Amino acid sequence: MASKKYLLLAGAVGLLSASTSFAQVQPTGYDALDSTKVSSKRMVQQNNFTNHQSNFPAKPRDMWELGLSGGLHLIDGTVNPRPGFGGGISLRKALGHTFSLRAEYIGSIDKGQNYKAIYDNPGAASPWAKTYAKNGFYVPNYKSQNHQLSLDMIASLSNILFYRAEPKINWYVLAGYSIVVADVDVDALDANGNGYDYSSINFGQKRHDIVKDLKSLQDGKYEQNAPSQGNRIAIGRHNDNQLLRHALDVGTGIAFKISKRFNLGVEEKLTLPFDAYLDGYPGPGGATKDFYSYTSLRLNFNLGNSSKRVQPLWWINPLEYAYSELSNPRHMKIPAPVLPDADGDGVTDQFDREPNTPAGAPVDSHGVAKDTDGDGVPDYKDKQLITPTYCQPVDADGVGKCPDPECCKHIAPACSSLVLPSVSFKGSSTKVGSEQEAILASVASSLKANPSCNVLVTGHAGAKGKKGGVDLSSRRVDSVIDYLADKQGIDRGRFIKQNTPGESGTVDLAPAN
Incomplete structure (x- = not known):
């Protein structure tokens, strides 16, 4: 029973695929059957997929993304930062639907200003105390001009969707490597070249007033190099103080698709050089490591010929093609359903109410053997195909017994009143078929009811009684007589044979008395 259900389901799928072929929905993101988006070096894989030799289509060519960014940039360190500005340009390329690589340049200007005075003995080891402090007091500050080159790996987290086609929002995380060049200067000297005298500042008042x-x-000229350590290069406003550092990038962002060519994003990126001198002041012991924070608004543009490239792959749901193929198969090979019909009557077993009818037996639309005269004997067994209702019930062969009318029970019927049918043959056939058997069964019934009547059996020999026609006609006449005598039990002595000229495929029966 289970196998029949599966076969029925296969048939339903076949009908569904035929009906949906008139209104198929094409994938909106990327059609895996479209070879125009595939590079020549991947065409072998694409051809194998098209020819059902591989389950996987080739990865399509996709567009590059050019990004422009700008926003809040600051240094998180020991000195209190002031809001700075950063701007950048980037180029991004997909490695797949999830991962991509982005190269980026970021330039920024950052400032910082402490609001508490720090006291160091003039002989202390602190660079500030040695160089800039007056009367042992100084207030750390800085201005930093930064250049950063990054290579980041980006992982998209929202393009594999189970219930939507194309993603409209792309949330991602990133990690990578940067090299940072920073020119850090401080405002430590007044117009006369002396350290600032902070004794006039009341550091006990509110921060805003300080x-x-x-x-x-302060004059805001940032005329001195900030203290630093490690690698330096001789460029910048003051030589020998531009820091050169390796750094780790981490961050997250979200982008909103405006069109297939443009999207708008917001990103937070942290750059960690693991250096305490990005703000020019390492703090007590130098234990605090500074890092850059860049909160940016991003304008992203997709670059490339849309007739040869798809959108960047992180904007395409890789499940969409699989779902569209399940809904509207265009590539799958679906075998034609084969529904079982055990008795070969033309009605499948799922709908056959009589699954074991004999071969060749005529059946109705439900697979039940026909009973034309409704006498309870199916046609393939019925020797009297049309039995009047008043002649029923019938015997096992479907032959009824009609009662004589009360007025005529003792009157012998005249043979001349009998009307007997003709038997037709097709082509050059001489065999009595199932249709002819039903006709001859009714003739036999009439002859049994009139045992005194003989029958003239007439065949037609063709034009002018040709020899071949006479032979065919004689064989047909013999077939009719043999059937009535052997199958129906009519005495052979009651038949009179004759052949006449004329074109006809019938054998005519008529009373001979």
Whole structure:
């Protein structure tokens, strides 16, 4: 029973595929059957997929993404940062639907200003104390001009969707490597080249007032190199103080698709050089490591010929083609359903109410053997195909017994009143078929009811009684007589044979008395 259900399901799938072929929905992101988006070096794989030799299509050519960014840039370190500005340009390429590589340049200007004075003995080891402090007091500050080159791996987290086609939002995380060049300067000397005298600042007042007083005191020229350690290169406003550092990048972002060519994003990127001198002041012991924070608004543009390339792969749901193929098969090989019909009557077993009818037996649309006269004997067994209702019930052969009318029970019927049918043969056939048997069964019934009547059996020998026609006609006449005598039990002595000229495929029966 289970196998029949599966076969029925296969038939339903076949009908569904035929009906949906008139209104197929094409994938909106990328059609795996479209070879125009595949590079020549991947065409072998694409051809294998098209010819059902591989389950996987080739990866299509996709567009590059050009990004422009700008936003808040600051240094998180020991010195209190002021909001700075950064801007960048990037180029991104997909490795697959999830991972991509992005190369980026970021330039920024950052400032910082402490609001508390720090005291160091003039002989202390601190560079600030040795160089810039007056009366042992100084307030750390800085201005940093930064250049950063990054190579980041980006993982998209929202393009594999189970219930939508194309993603409209792309949320991602990133990690990578940067090399950072930073020119860090400090505002430590007044117009006379002396360290600032901070004794006039009341550091006990509110922070806003302290910062205001510091701005009034300082000239904002940032004329000195900030203290630093490690690698330096001789470029920048003051030679020998541009830091060169390796760094680790981490971050996250979200992009919103505006069109297939443009998207708008917001990103937070942290750059970790593991250096305490990005703000020019390492703090007590130098244990605090500074890092860059870049919160940016990004304008991203897809570059490439849309007739040869698809959107960047992180904007394409790789499940869409698989779902579209299940819904509207265009590539799958679906075998034609074969539904079982055990008795060969033309009605499949799922719908056959009589699954064991004999071969050749005529059946109705439900597979049940026909009973034309409704006498309870199916046609393939019925020797009297049409039995009047008043002659029923019938015997096992479907032959009924018609009662004589009360007025005529003792009157012998006249043979001349009998009307007997003709028997037709097709082509050059001489065999009595199932249709002819039904006719001759009714003739036999009439002859049995009139035992005194003989029968003239007439065949037609063709034009002018040709020899071949006479032979065919005689064999047909003999077939009719043999059937009535052997199958129906009519005495052979009651038949009179004759052949006449004329074109006809019938054998005529008529009373001979």
